[in-house]
Every structure is written in C-alpha cells, then in structure tokens.
C-alpha cells in the first residue's frame with residue numbers, strides 16, 4: 001500500500017486544539033479532526049501570541065484609509081503593530097510548511113470575511129476583509145494552499161486543497177534531479193488538469209537543458225508548480241487530462257465501453273457527476289490492463305482514501 005508524505009499544516013489553534021477564543025471556547029472542526037492521522041499540524045493563536053489572555057474582550061477591525069487597524073474597543077488598545085510584528089516574525093521562523101487552515105470571520109485569522117467597522121465603538125459593519133494575521137500570510141506566500149475552515153466544507157475546494165498539500169509534502173522530500181523528474185512524471189495528469197501550458201512550462205524546467213545543479217532547478221520548479229496549482233481547475237482542463245489518460249486504455253476497450261466513457265465525460269463536464277466517476281472508471285481499466293504508468297499517477301489518488309467522504313466526492 002502506498003505511503004503518503006505527511007503535510008505540515010499551520011492551523012488556527014481554536015479549531016479543535018485549544019480553548020483560546022476570546023470567550024474561552026474551542027471550535028471542534030470535523031475536517032481538521034479527520035486530517036489529524038495524516039497531517040503534522042502546527043497550531044497557532046495569533047491573538048494569544050501578542051500577549052492577550054483568555055477570556056479577553058473581543059477585537060475588531062477599523063477602517064483606516066485603504067488599510068485596517070486591529071483594536072480592542074473595551075480597552076481602547078490598538079494592536080495593529082504587535083499583530084503585524086508577530087505575523088512577520090512567525091513567518092520568518094516558520095520553516096517549510098505545505099499549507100494553512102485558518103478560522104473564518106476572525107479579525108486576525110479570517111482570509112476574506114472579517115467584519116470591518118467605520119469606528120472603534122459604534123455602528124454596524126461596513127464591509128468584510130482579511131484578518132491582519134491572514135493578510136500577512138497571504139502576502140508572504142501568495143500561491144500556497146491557504147484556506148478557511150468554512151470554505152473547506154465545499155467538496156471541490158477541499159479536494160483541491162488536499163491535492164496541493166499532499167503534493168507539496170511529497171515535493172519537500174525530493175533531494176536530487178532524478179527524484180524531481182520522477183515527481184514531475186507522477187504529477188503529469190494533475191498538472192495537465194490545471195492547464196496544458198503549466199505542463200509545458202514545468203516540463204521545460206525539469207528537462208534542464210542548461211544542466212544546472214539541483215539547488216538551482218528545484219526552487220524554480222517549486223515556484224512554478226505552486227503557481228500551476230494555485231487556482232481551482234476548470235472542468236474543460238480536467239476533461240482534457242481525463243481524455244489523455246483514456247488514450248492509454250482505449251485501444252483495449254470495446255466500442256460500448258468507449259461510448260460509455262464519453263457519456264460519463266459529458267455528465268462530468270455538465271456538472272452532473274463528480275470527478276470520482278470518470279476517475280474510478282479509468283483506474284479500474286488501468287488495473288485490468290496493468291497500465292503501470294497510469295497507476296502511478298497522483299491524479300487517481302492524490303491523498304489518502306480515508307479523506308474522501310463517500311457522500312461528498314468532488
């Protein structure tokens with residue numbers, strides 16, 4: 001059975017790790033719990049790291065031109081600078097990680113939906129924006145898998161997030177050029193599903209025509225790989241990858257089987273069937289015809305099966 005590399009994931013500490021919310025509560029998160037046997041979590045609570053206790057008066061974001069200040073209305077404290085300083089130091093000392101899961105709606109951790117107010121003490125929210133800590137994370141690591149726990153209930157977003165963190169964990173283990181070529185080969189269909197041009201660009205880097213040493217090739221490959229997988233794939237690109245994979249088995253199939261696969265693709269393209277249907281079909285044919293090249297492709301099993309909820313396959 002295949003062993004998966006363990007992703008290192010920074011997580012908001014209140015998501016099941018500690019009673020560190022302003023009111024002393026903790027929020028058990030089923031997805032984070034599910035991940036625990038497969039992931040090394042690095043829990044962090046930015047508000048506690050800047051010296052706030054539990055319980056504590058709540059914080060809010062207040063508009064300051066096109067920026068936001070982090071304030072504690074009850075005490076009048078402005079915590080903007082301590083939070084920015086902590087975020088930068090934290091990121092500098094972090095080492096290699098493969099992703100982030102942050103708490104939504106928090107003025108510190110939210111990726112996009114923290115409320116912002118016009119004044120420290122009065123009035124309703126005037127909009128939404130990222131929390132201060134999360135904003136620094138996004139600035140420092142623009143193409144990284146960084147998600148809010150709320151968005152991860154969406155099966156497409158979750159599948160994409162899991163694919164990326166397990167891919168980065170595997171890439172982290174690559175130590176020499178031969179290993180990088182093998183990694184690229186295993187991820188060929190994952191990259192193709194993101195867009196054919198990504199495959200071309202990454203193929204050029206890994207071909208290494210100038211015979212550059214590994215320490216020069218690896219960072220260029222990693223940066224381009226992160227960019228390639230940054231966005232959710234379009235169905236058209238995924239269908240292209242499925243059709244390419246189908247090319248490895250189609251000559252062994254009957255006309256009826258081929259016709260059935262075309263119908264399955266149409267249903268997937270129309271958003272009626274999940275990706276797992278054409279993937280399972282292709283995988284079963286790869287097993288039947290012993291197509292080793294397809295069986296080693298991460299496209300068919302990018303992360304442990306235990307992380308695929310039966311009722312919510314993407």
Ligand code: SF4
Nearest residue numbers: 013014045103106109
């Ligand atoms: S959302 Fe972030 S800052 Fe707030 S309690 Fe959770 S980890 Fe701490």
